[in-house]
Amino acid sequence: QVQLQESGPGLVKPSETLSLTCAVSGYSISSGYYWGWIRQPPGKGLEWIGSIYHSGSTYYNPSLKSRVTISVDTSKNQFSLKLSSVTAADTAVYYCARHSLGSGYEYWGQGTLVTVSS
């Protein structure tokens, strides 16, 4: 069974960089699929942040592109998110998930709440 687990600080100061990692078990990232990040501000809808293909190609939401970096570490079977220059508007539950280009998100992490506050 494929499982994903987010980890990282739950509190980040404004203007700093938010860093999260998603550990994957039950499937090798290098074998295929897209691996992505989605966020959900409190009481609001889902927002796609970006995805990385198993080959290393990355795709980002245009509204966040200048601040986002997604990378993969195949040796640890995990992928990561960095979001720079955060503000209170970046406060959200951050999910990592596996998806295919046509068939959607099949596996999700449980989500982790990141609060941006001084």
Added chain:
Amino acid sequence: NFMLTQPHSVSESPGKTVTISCTRSSGSIASNYVQWYQQRPGSSPTTVIYEDNQRPSGVPDRFSGSIDSSSNSASLTISGLKTEDEADYYCQSYDSSNHHVVFGGGTKLTVL
């Protein structure tokens, strides 16, 4: 990117049928598959429909999906509503020209 527009909320009584729409702003709805996710409070989303009209194993056949090219929209229909169906529902598709993911704004379903 195109946008996917959903009604903010819908409500219906137990045992009835409800349909949630998802309208694509530009380009053909048939160009890329549409998925539907159910999200209960405090939980991660789960797939109820993928590839326009396919149900994952374990999803009851009360859930069905379709697309309508004339209205350029996708629909999620839930029949025989149960109180446990009360949740937020999101449609999702792709822009295959740039591999970007697009989510609808979500619809809150109330079963009362």
